[in-house]
Amino acid sequence: QVQLVESGGGLVQAGGSLRLSCALSGRTFSRYAMGWFRQAPGKERQFVATISGSARNTRVADSVKGRFTISRDNAKNMVYLQMNSLKPEDTAVYYCAAESSGSASFGVDNVDYWGQGTQVTVSS
Secondary structure (H helix, E strand, O other), X not given: OOEEEEEOOEEEEOOOOEEEEEEEEOOOXXXXXXXXXXXXXXXXXXXXXXXXXXXXXXXXXXXXXOOEEEEEEOOOOEEEEEEOOOOHHHOEEEXXXXXXXXXXXXXXXXXOEEOOOEEEEEEO
8 A cells, every 4th residue: 555645844934945745655666756736725726847867857836846856766756846046836735656667748637646745834
């Protein structure tokens, strides 16, 4: 059984930085594409960034391009989301996700496993 555990959320002022981490246990990490999605109150869960199992391919939402970077360490079974220049509109619960095809081209509907979520709050 796959388990995803996120960490690193919190409260930060606008313009600040946070790094989210997610650990996967229970399967061979490198076969899974990984991603981050977020959900603000009253809104649908939305794509933020994904990375292929090999780490060769990444996708980032236009709303965070140039500010957020997704990376992974297959030796440690970890995926990260470095968030810089944070804005109040980035406030949301951030979810780690795993997808079994290994391709970075997946969205909310293709996720096989979700983490429990971590709150990110950006104050103005």
